[in-house]
Amino acid sequence: MTDELQDFIDDLEQAVKIGRETILEIVGAEDEHFGPFSDRTIKRRFTRKDAAELVGVTADAIIKAEKAGKLPEPDKDEKKKMLGYTIYQIDHMRSYFKTYPWKAENEEARVLCVTNLKGGCYKTTLSTYISQFAALNGRRVLFIDTDPQGSGSVLMNKMPDEPLTEPVNEFTKQIFRDAELGDDRAIEIKESLQSDHYHLTIGPLAESLENHEFEDLSYAIQSTHWPNLDIIQSSIALSLSNLVIQKLLSDDSVQPEMIYTYLRAGIEKHKKDYDLIVFDSSPDVAFNNVNLVAAADMVLMPAPLDFIDYHASVRYLEVFKEAFVYLQSNLSKADFGSKKVFRVLPTKFDKTNEISTRMLSIVNDSFERFLLKGQPVISFTQQVPVGNFTLRSIYETEPHNRSSREAHSRAIKIFANAFEPIMNELESAWPSKQDYL
């Protein structure tokens, strides 16, 4: 190796060290309002009117239950002013009133995949926000981060690849226990969890095509600080998983169709436990992304309003079309599920920018039959980057962390205009929701 290259590597190492320390400093800082990142809970409060709407009962019904001692008295400040309800209290009300808006027991979770080859088109924001939106509205949600960047994980309070000192689910509990008893494989996994979180990602499921270690994703599911919202997180080591899958292509013991559908098969068992499963994807066209599309009931493509980005989105669709033509003719045994819908959602709209407005008409006209109901568009809003700074979505920010009251309400509206038709379209496939819709 040349000295020059070694210098470059040393520089990279320094940059990584500085970057990681800075992140930990910011997210670990004791904030007067939020406390440290590790103790994160959702502190946002909801009015009784909002709570009634979210629970699906009248405000009077809540008051009556509180007076009868069936629900706890609402929290008050020192001046006896009502503080409003937390999302945890709202969840408790749903269990008391039995108003969880869940699928029927014999129905299956609907699967949404947010994808585009174009980087920065709002995939992660849309996939994390819709997961929280659905959970806020009482759905049981599993969010799966398949991007080694890990932005979705960190937004859900899982800092990828920080050494794991405590077990985070039943699987890691078992690993820590077995490692203690001297089990070789458990020791190996426990040690690897000290350097990265690969064993909490979809990666080991892909490898299971060869070593048969796991049949589903139970080992990777963790709960989050949101009620009814679980996560399968990312790890930097996930960047290797597409290579692992590629290697399996030449392994005779692996059924070739499973290489493109291992995620579809892996989530099958979990579809009875959730109402919605959401995949965030990395901006590439590798095996994992074919798997996500194969697993999805709805494929949502955010389309940024710029001509080069429009071009990139069309190229992405071409690659997928070719991939599925190939799969259809060569792997006819592969299970791609029942009908899939493809939807386009224009993003990065700026109404003060003439090009943005022109591009919106171009996207809306050209992709008309693939748009969501009401033709929503995701506008740029300062509330998203403001929330990012304390790793809080628009659904978590409290009044003192909003760019302004109006900006926050506007942001809530922008995303709801897209999420309501997505949820309605997905859930309309359930016979139990036919009347309700």
Ligand SMILES: Nc1ncnc2c1ncn2[C@@H]1O[C@H](COP(=O)(O)OP(=O)(O)OP(=O)(O)O)[C@@H](O)[C@H]1O
């Ligand atoms: N409506 C919005 N208004 C303003 N900024 C936004 C909005 N939505 C997302 N952003 C910001 O734009 C940037 C890119 O968004 P995001 O990370 O969701 O894109 P992505 O498609 O997941 O990117 P990648 O391809 O790198 O995974 C982020 O900083 C995000 O916080």
Ligand SMILES: [Mg+2]
């Ligand atoms: Mg992303």
